[in-house]
Amino acid sequence: MGLFHGDKTQHVVLHCNDRVVQIDFEVRESRTYSVFLDQELCEVSIDHTGGDRYDYTCRINHDAQTPLNELRKSHRDSQNRLEKTRIIAAGCVVLLIVFFLIGSALS
DSSP, rough: OOEEEETOOOEEEEETTTTTEEEOOOOOOOOEEEEEEEEEEEEEEEEEETTEEEEEEEEEOSSSSHHHHHHHHHHHHHHHHHHHHHHHHHHHHHHHHHHHHHHHHOO
16 A cells, blocks of 8 residues: 655545555645555545644554454454353352352251
8 A cells, every 4th residue: 555645736646556546636634545455444544734744644444344344343242252151151160069069068
């Protein structure tokens, strides 16, 4: 992924895998562009910091509802359910052992 932001014209060209994916003319203020890189939704931001200075960032959006993010969320949810099931099962085993020990001590 690459970004060109012209010094004089302020034109922006965003390209990915040798293909132009976004062109924007005379970008003098902060802007954010979204583009898919494989299955990841990437957000490329141009932040106007004053004068002729800009900061550029690229981050993966893990919160947007994309197929890959939904799959990740589903996997996390199933892992959480499995962990809760293990905790409940361990608690039941401990309770059975305690009841068995109390029953043995009373007899």
